Amino acid sequence: MVVETVRNALRLVDCDQNAVRLGLTRGLTLADARARIPDLVVVEAEPQADQRLIERLAAFCDRFTPLVALDPPHGLLLDITGCAHLFGGEAALRAVIAERLRAGGLHQRSAIAGTPEAAHALCRFGAGGIVPPGEDEAMIRPLPVAALEVAAETVIALSRAGLKSVADLAERPSMVLSARFGEDLAIRLRRVLGREDVRITPLRPAPACMVERHFAEPLLDMQGLEAVVMRLIAEAARLLEQRGEGGRAFEISLFRTDGAVRRLGIETGRPSRDADAILRLYRERIDTLADPLDPGFGFDAIRLAIPVCEPLNTHQPSLDGRAVEDEAVAELLDRLVTRFGRDRVLRFAARDTHDPRREARAVPVATPASAIAWPMPEPNEPPTRPLQLFEPPQPIETLAEVPDGPPLRFRWRRVLHEIARAEGPERIAPEWWRDGPAEPARDYYRVEDAQGRRFWLFRAGLYERENEMPRWFLHGLFA
Template sequence: MPIERLRIGRPHLFVGRDEAPIAFAESVGGAVRLAALDPAARGAGLSVGLTLADARARVPALEIFPHDPIADADWLERLAEGARRYSPAVALDPPQGLVLDSAGADHLFGGERGLAEDIETRMARRGITVRLAYGDTPEAARTLARYAGTPAPDEMGAIRRLPVAALELDEDAGAALIAAGLKTVGDVLARPMATIAARFGREAATALRRLTGEEDSPLIPRVVAAPIGVERRFAEPVARTEHMLGVLEELAGEAARALEERHEGGRRWDARLFRADGEVQALRVETGQPTRDPAVLLRLFRERIEALADPLDPGFGYDLIRLDVGLAEKLDAVQLRLEGGEAKAEAVAALIDRLGTRLGRERVRRIHPRDSHMPEQAELLLPATEAAPRAEWTHPEPGEPPMRPIHLFDPPQPIESLAAETPDGPPARFRWQRKMHDVARAEGPERIAGEWWRRADMTPPTRDYYRVEDVRGRRFWIFRHGLYSETERPRWYVHGLFA
């Protein structure tokens, strides 16, 4: 698989040197060893685990590439994304496998055989070798795909003919099975299960039961299937973005009708555009309020497409477009719009959705109160589409000047205290951002102690806050970090600016 990834992703590496055997090497404990081989290299007698020096000596023409398991995992994820065209339930089986739950999906391709053929032709077009197998359980299917045995009339027969290596036991147990004269799974199955468990370990028995479907090994899909999903397949790929959006609107209409029956509206909509060449592009829009208005959704999708860093590239066209409603909430048939306030709030919610779709949800925020007396933690910035937590702001007394700044620096910015200070007073003069400020008025200190219960080992120094105003009227919120009794030379910071 890594070789196919490289061939597809970086074809220029292979121009004019198709014949050479290829291997991937990684360094294991000081020695560089082979990690993956192509058929040509395997044919030349190399094997995984051989040191690079040995391999070079045996096959001088060997091409070596660095082994990159992360890129391989990423490649597998992308294949899994692409495989969602066949079924929403796709599970990864690293390092090289995918397991699909095709129940209820294969009729679209004319049965299991048709589905298998579609997968094979599609993969072959991209230059990817696949080994397919169907099974009654995920475990049986993946084992059959990996360890193709001799042909058999039925599934159970095929499983019986698998070599014992298919049980994927550790080396000792595997060797013990072979030493006992058990060569195929069928040989092992012929013995009483209790004997197997006693002689070869509990794992051997469990592996057997899984393979035969006696014990469940559930398929854990990568993505939980959405409650509502609609899709459209095209014999002739859709190449124009406008046309694609039209299809998306139709799909949104279909999804809206399904939602209406359930008295729900969608809050998260995922569109997946499956390109004919196997690429998948995903678009997600989220709304603050549940909706099922196709026009609104289409506007948001347009916004999303415009905001993409890489413009949408239809390539040779999309042959499958799918729209899932990932999150749905209660929405009654008709929204009351008796008061003007309601319509206004709706206009604002629509604006927030638009801006959030274009700029990213976390960039459109509301400021919520949080119960902490550390100034930098006394507020919580949440996306405006999210509900407010339950907490209250402390409201100021009438006639009191602002006691907190409107601009807060996080982290606080250091200042240089210049004029002599009284032990419990603010500096008479300080320098901040290379500018001198002469303090004309000041109030304080307001003592804010560290939240000692949060860090039992080390209590942060106490902060003494002062509101100061310089001679020109600029108002600062400064603090001394640590009492004179706590630190030798406490540092000063400006934490915020008053309006």
């Protein structure tokens, strides 16, 4: 018995079969239920845990077909078109799934039908089972109208009108129904009856290319695993070559016998179908796993999916060796990305702004280059922008300020710096369209202390105009 607080009262949200037999129903308050049957076993509802369980089950079902969708609240939809024969036909597939779930301690009901809605209706409101092709309508017709899963008011209105089963509706012209109850009802009806078919929206999009191996006996040792992965990669490489494509991302799914699924993804900077290079990246990926691969009681299926493919034509390396060099750097970057993650291997991209805080940003190496060029330095001038920039700027304590100009001394990180040389101010106005009107303008000074260290200081705000006592900050360090 599962309870949850609904409208300020503990109510039953789910009951097991024994409870149903005793006449308890959903929505009953716990107090009422207790009055009828004093020794109820009650647990608090945990919707998140339920959701996690369903998602784990979805991952488990991924081994039967790549197209798995959630069917809330507690269902899963599997698109088994073209997959059933791999498991010995629809009946055998259904039996396998039922057997595996029962072994996991779960009750289940299932139905196989021509459309997702028909299967859903049969599973929840009918007896379940397998609908032979073309007989959807016959199986669905006896079901109650509630099987259409339309709003509760509509169901009540329909039954008041004497329309109790799907068959009653199916015989009426859909024009009349949609005029009275809305287009939604007509659509649901068409889909449930199998007159209209829609694709399910799978949890994980179907990959562009996919190869997999199922094992009769669970695979336990890591060397065997690597051999299988190698064969899968070689097979995928052949497929890609036939299509004239290369993969940008690869994903290996390891299906464990106990239902757990481990997925390992890698990405490459450019399309690739070089089996050796991909295998090297995989070794790197497995090396860097925080928790090592645990085969448990063995893996019973391994799948290599290639979610992203791009055209790749074989080419002859040019004679100057430039292409070979680029290739070598790209491979190095792939290895580094695999080891450290995409957000750790970066290059710089310029941005079209005058604000030094936003002038540049680091982006993953794989992002395409932007068209914005870096500002060229002025010839015969010392650097006007620092080598290193503090974000956020560091507040400093200034001493012996002069009203307009850099301070004579400042203290930063408890060290007093005596300013020996200075240049400025360079006034940089804030970007009011991003920062808002309150952001003060900044007067930047390039200064050098008596030891020769060069700093980039700024004063936030102008004297006598924006604030009485402007604050000073250190924004960067020059070489």
